[in-house]
Amino acid sequence: MPKILVTRRTFPEAAEVLRASGAEVVIWEDADAPSHEDLIAAVADIDGLYAHITNQVNAEVMDAAPNLKVIAEFGVGYDNIEIAAANERGIAVCNTPGILSESTADEAFALLASMARRTNDLPAMVKRGEWGDFDPLGYLATDIHHKTLGIVGMGSIGSEMAKRAAGFNMNVLYYNRNRRDEEFGATYVDSLEKILERSDYVSLHNPLTPETTNMMSTDQFKLMKKSAILINTTRGPVVDQDALYEALVSGDIAGAALDVTVPEPIPADHPLLTLDNCLIMPHVASATGDTRMKMAMMSVENVLAGVAGDWPPYCVNQTEIAGNARIKS
Ligand SMILES: NC(=O)C1=CN([C@@H]2O[C@H](COP(=O)(O)OP(=O)(O)OC[C@H]3O[C@@H](n4cnc5c(N)ncnc54)[C@H](O)[C@@H]3O)[C@@H](O)[C@H]2O)C=CC1
Numbered sequence: 074m075p076k077i078l079v080t081r082r083t084f085p086e087a088a089e090v091l092r093a094s095g096a097e098v099v100i101w102e103d104a105d106a107p108s109h110e111d112l113i114a115a116v117a118d119i120d121g122l123y124a125h126i127t128n129q130v131n132a133e134v135m136d137a138a139p140n141l142k143v144i145a146e147f148g149v150g151y152d153n154i155e156i157a158a159a160n161e162r163g164i165a166v167c168n169t170p171g172i173l174s175e176s177t178a179d180e181a182f183a184l185l186a187s188m189a190r191r192t193n194d195l196p197a198m199v200k201r202g203e204w205g206d207f208d209p210l211g212y213l214a215t216d217i218h219h220k221t222l223g224i225v226g227m228g229s230i231g232s233e234m235a236k237r238a239a240g241f242n243m244n245v246l247y248y249n250r251n252r253r254d255e256e257f258g259a260t261y262v263d264s265l266e267k268i269l270e271r272s273d274y275v276s277l278h279n280p281l282t283p284e285t286t287n288m289m290s291t292d293q294f295k296l297m298k299k300s301a302i303l304i305n306t307t308r309g310p311v312v313d314q315d316a317l318y319e320a321l322v323s324g325d326i327a328g329a330a331l332d333v334t335v336p337e338p339i340p341a342d343h344p345l346l347t348l349d350n351c352l353i354m355p356h357v358a359s360a361t362g363d364t365r366m367k368m369a370m371m372s373v374e375n376v377l378a379g380v381a382g383d384w385p386p387y388c389v390n391q392t393e394i395a396g397n398a399r400i401k402s
Pocket residue numbers: 149150151170171173174177225226227228229230231248249250251278279280281284285306307308332333356357358359360
């Protein structure tokens with residue numbers, strides 16, 4: 074009987090499908106995610122790992138799990154998994170692409186709109202009882218329509234962001250690692266520098282990789298318009314947060330809205346939290362009930378296929394491990 078570890082609580086429907094498969098299923102029900110040491114201790118005899126962003130699934134974890142055949146990440150980003158180590162060991166790594174793109178783009182666009190139209194700071198002013206008489210020059214916001222949105226990373230979520238921007242009559246530019254053939258209603262720009270210089274809003278949708286770590290730092294903020302707003306719903310380390318703080322305080326850029334930070338959760342005394350022009354959400358871009366349920370079911374599908382010896386439907390390293398996959402041995 075294969076054994077599966079699920080490292081956070083999940084939907085009852087997902088747990089039921091896992092248990093109905095006949096596998097032994099262990100679900101980490103504690104309020105807090107397992108520490109790295111807890112994870113290493115818990116994987117000793119598992120065949121399948123249903124993992125979350127809070128787990129650093131590195132070579133050490135994999136070596137503690139000699140039977141491990143498949144890692145199913147609950148999410149599309151899998152930067153928390155040491156993919157080279159999984160490839161070396163023939164462990165299949167899977168994710169949940171596509172199904173969360175619309176919810177994530179909805180949140181990214183909501184962040185853009187909130188910063189533009191000041192639903193991030195003005196309601197607090199009203200609650201403090203500081204709403205003064207009508208003032209033609211007071212509480213001015215920034216338009217969304219006919220402004221330029223720069224999308225960095227034109228993949229599944231970036232393309233959903235482009236659709237939302239089109240509905241708001243925005244001009245859309247995109248920069249991607251490689252130019253895309255598809256028609257996104259967006260104009261390709263061939264460098265990060267150029268898209269930063271031209272955009273009123275910059276929204277990041279590229280994955281976190283060694284190349285994109287601190288991709289947005291002092292030099293990049295200085296290229297942006299002083300009126301520009303940054304939206305980050307990808308991963309915290311893509312933005313150099315100290316440089317962002319300086320850029321927001323010095324006025325190099327006008328504002329930032331972040332769904333992701335370093336670390337997560339961000340400490341309550343972090344300097345970014347003192348700024349009115351910075352809006353921070355607790356990594357919830359995919360967090361609608363419907364989407365999270367679909368992600369759970371996709372993770373279940375992936376882990377069950379792997380422990381049964383089949384290729385998981387959303388395997389990201391099938392080509393790399395074709396010759397040494399543990400699910401086939
Ligand atoms: N905040 C949240 O709750 C969520 C965050 N995410 C993040 O969003 C990321 C993107 O997700 P998807 O759109 O589904 O991925 P995707 O793989 O469909 O798209 C990523 C795009 O970025 C491009 N890219 C890669 N490296 C680049 C670089 N150095 N410069 C410019 N472009 C580059 C790729 O060519 C690709 O077109 C995930 O990796 C994850 O980190 C995803 C879902 C929810």
